[in-house]
Amino acid sequence: MTDKLILESVLTCPECGHSKMETMPTNACQWFYECERCHSLLKPKAGDCCVYCSYGSVPCPPIQQAPAQKGKGACCSA
Numbered sequence: 001m002t003d004k005l006i007l008e009s010v011l012t013c014p015e016c017g018h019s020k021m022e023t024m025p026t027n028a029c030q031w032f033y034e035c036e037r038c039h040s041l042l043k044p045k046a047g048d049c050c051v052y053c054s055y056g057s058v059p060c061p062p063i064q065q066a067p068a069q070k071g072k073g074a075c076c077s078a
């Protein structure tokens with residue numbers, strides 16, 4: 001196996017700038033994320049499949065596994 005999935009992503013809140021390392025699930029996409037500091041509920045930007053793709057330092061695992069398929073549809077459209 002040559003998988004080199006990165007499962008830790010630093011999410012940065014667009015409202016207050018707070019950053020936090022989170023571990024991403026490999027089998028599901030996370031649509032919502034509540035900032036622990038300002039309690040804003042973050043949602044993916046248009047065209048992104050999950051909050052990690054929009055606000056994280058690393059794209060979500062399904063995206064990493066399917067680099068040929070850009071953006072939405074690669075992981076959440078099952």
Ligand SMILES: [Zn+2]
Binds near residue numbers: 017035036037038039
């Ligand atoms: Zn925040």
